[in-house]
Amino acid sequence: MDGKITIKHLQQYIKKKDFNPKEKHNYVLKFMEESGELAKAILNKYPHAEGENIKDTIEEEFCDVLFYLCAIANLYDVDIEKWIPVKERETDKRYNTNYFNEFFKGTLK
Numbered sequence: 001m002d003g004k005i006t007i008k009h010l011q012q013y014i015k016k017k018d019f020n021p022k023e024k025h026n027y028v029l030k031f032m033e034e035s036g037e038l039a040k041a042i043l044n045k046y047p048h049a050e051g052e053n054i055k056d057t058i059e060e061e062f063c064d065v066l067f068y069l070c071a072i073a074n075l076y077d078v079d080i081e082k083w084i085p086v087k088e089r090e091t092d093k094r095y096n097t098n099y100f101n102e103f104f105k106g107t108l109k
């Protein structure tokens, strides 16, 4: 890894750290719990993280939600990074916009 975190790297990291298909139900519950904590952080205007201090910040909750989103995607063998440009191209078509070509052109093979 070159020091930059990609969704693919994050999914690989989480798969090594926390991958248990028998716990699918609990992963979904944790995702919902963390989504609720993120909503609370947003609505209650939690502070931003500073330096290395992330405890009880909005950044902590975004990271928690992303962690469980990736953990669930791993259980279903979904490569999020692969499918984002496909999904965004479809969204562009639906809304007649051109964001896909600006940001993802050349990413689909």
Ligand SMILES: [Mg+2]
Binding pocket: 034, 037, 060, 061, 064
């Ligand atoms: Mg949390």
